[in-house]
Amino acid sequence: MKTFDGLFAELTEIAKTRPKGSSTVKRLDAGVHHIGKKIVEEAAEVWMASEYQSREEAAEEISQLIYHLQVMMIALDLEPDDVYRYL
Numbered sequence: 082m083k084t085f086d087g088l089f090a091e092l093t094e095i096a097k098t099r100p101k102g103s104s105t106v107k108r109l110d111a112g113v114h115h116i117g118k119k120i121v122e123e124a125a126e127v128w129m130a131s132e133y134q135s136r137e138e139a140a141e142e143i144s145q146l147i148y149h150l151q152v153m154m155i156a157l158d159l160e161p162d163d164v165y166r167y168l
């Protein structure tokens with residue numbers, strides 16, 4: 082099963098090697114404004130799923146929010162430790 086750090090390592094490698102067909106590469110190329118809008122959209126979906134849908138659907142939306150947050154971290158050249166120090 083994938084973890085936060087495992088996904089971050091995978092996305093970091095994708096950002097370096099830029100494989101064809103990667104949606105992550107497309108999102109990074111689209112830039113911070115695009116990624117930020119996606120984060121807001123996914124955050125709203127987490128809220129809606131948590132309030133009106135199942136726990137399973139909420140978990141899926143949370144995973145997507147984590148993914149888009151990680152894409153933003155990579156766009157900003159932030160490492161997990163840069164974030165963890167505030168936890």
Ligand SMILES: N=c1c2ncn([C@@H]3O[C@H](COP(=O)(O)OP(=O)(O)OP(=O)(O)O)[C@@H](O)[C@H]3O)c2ncn1[C@@H]1O[C@H](COP(=O)(O)O)[C@@H](O)[C@H]1O
Pocket residue numbers: 091092095102103104105106119144145148149
């Ligand atoms: N975990 C994720 C992940 N979570 C969410 N998403 C993206 O976020 C989208 C979900 O948002 P929506 O439900 O709003 O779908 P949508 O409206 O089609 O979104 P848009 O593509 O239009 O923005 C999905 O369609 C994916 O494009 C993800 N894309 C990739 N990953 C993982 O990231 C890794 C690298 O992926 P690639 O870069 O595609 O190879 C792989 O391990 C993937 O499993």
